[in-house]
Amino acid sequence: MPQLPRYEYTGPVDCSVPPDRKVLKDKSVIITGGANGMGEATARAFAAEGAFVTIADLDEIRGNEVAAELSPNAQFVKCNITSWEDQVAMFEAAIANSPHKSCDIVIANAGISRASGDDLWPLDDPNEAPVKPKLNIVNVNLIGTMYTWKLAVHYFRKQPDTDDRDRCFIITGSLVAWIDSPANWQYTSSKYGLRGLMRTARRNSHEQGIRINYVAPCYIKSAIRSAAYEAELISKGVEFAPPEDVAMCMMKLATDRTINGHSLMVTPRTVAKEGFKDVDMDDHADGYFKRNQEVQLNIIGDKWEPGWSKARTLEGANLRKA
Template sequence: MARLQGKVAIITGAAQGMGASHAKKFIDEGAKVVITDLNVEKGEALAKELGDNALFIKQNVTNAEDWATVVAETEKAFGQVDVLVNNAGITMAKSILQTTEEEYRRIVDINQVSVFLGMKTVIPAMQKAGGGSIVNISSMNGLVGGAIGYTDTKFAVRGMTKAAALECANYGIRVNSVHPGVIATPMVVQEDTKAAVEAFSKTIPMKRVAQSEEVSNMVLFLASDDASYSTGSEFIIDGGLTAQ
């Protein structure tokens, strides 16, 4: 039987990149999936491609009202919420001296506050469903240092995951974080960065970057009942980078 048969999932930032990969994997494994994003064109196209078990909803993940709408529309369309993948996020490669307060607050809102809002809004729906799984996408930079703003928010996602896992254990809701390293998404392997990424890949113990599907396989595991005793934990997909 498909590993997510009968489950309903919300995946944020899923119009493209890793989020789209997760959505496709979930559909293949029997789930009904709500894709959210600000990119309406790509989000609607992906939902159409995935068929009747997919629904696109435009969402600003930093807005509490949008979160309430997404959960309500998910329950209306598919009856319940079993899985949340907090995938939406941005990165910024500036030094602390170059980063403005406005830029810093924006990355905190998108990478950190959105995860809080998502969990806060989804937990009551999962309680009604009898349990669930929340998968928060952090980064290897939620374990080791990197760019200001991105690193701090990804560390925060890791901490929120642990706090929520402890609170939600009695509800039958599991909460885990996933920490990807360098992933071959269109943003990473575009022409102006391709050479730098290829050079960096030689420093990775496994001597390559990961494919999106390799991250999706981990997210699938955590969303499924196969991970029934895993909560409050970090799952690292970095080819050994943080082991060095």
């Protein structure tokens, strides 16, 4: 497997160094939510460099159109990421049809926003029975991405074990994982949760030769929004970034094997001339949080290896005696 060092904070990623595009040739890349928007832009960018891209999405019409345009460097697989079976089929197709029968880069991009409806937000009639909310946004954004992570780990470990193979997992998160976003309860919670997955997985990911990173887009231009709504957002201070800058951020992470455990933020060019920068807010330099982080790493020393079980840990042994 790829040999990676244990995660250690060494400062922010230097985003001024351009991606080494040539290393993408013949790599197998899975992009969930790859038929539209940021996912489509990323699929196009990677395929243009010779990567074989599996575009996974529910939008069959657009997904097949994009895959046909990018042929022979792309295929479309219909996939609902809340379905474990759909995702298994996605990974199997990616490996079966890629040049080296591999799975090198997985971009967990699929997600939905509060535009689909957030059932946590409505106020129910206090004189009536409470209404159980549907947690569709959490199920897609968080649970679906956890499925993608679990399967990526499995299929990464099955790929050809050669020096040129990478095991790279990228999560599409959001800037709201660092700021408050009123009335955006499920979406914000899910993006915080995904950031938490990255931050905790990075502590063991080297043991399986896997890199995991988080991409936090700001407001990105999208054909899904109406011109009127976009104009309203601009009038309230929103600066948009193009989806192509998301693609370049993904490419930076996918091509630089020294980057693990970082969050990169896609920003307007007025903020970062490359269109993205390291958030640099996922580590503690000193104080109480740093001390407790060190203690937590000492308490939970579990190795990420075959045969692990709760019963083998000190905590599990103590539970058995209780």
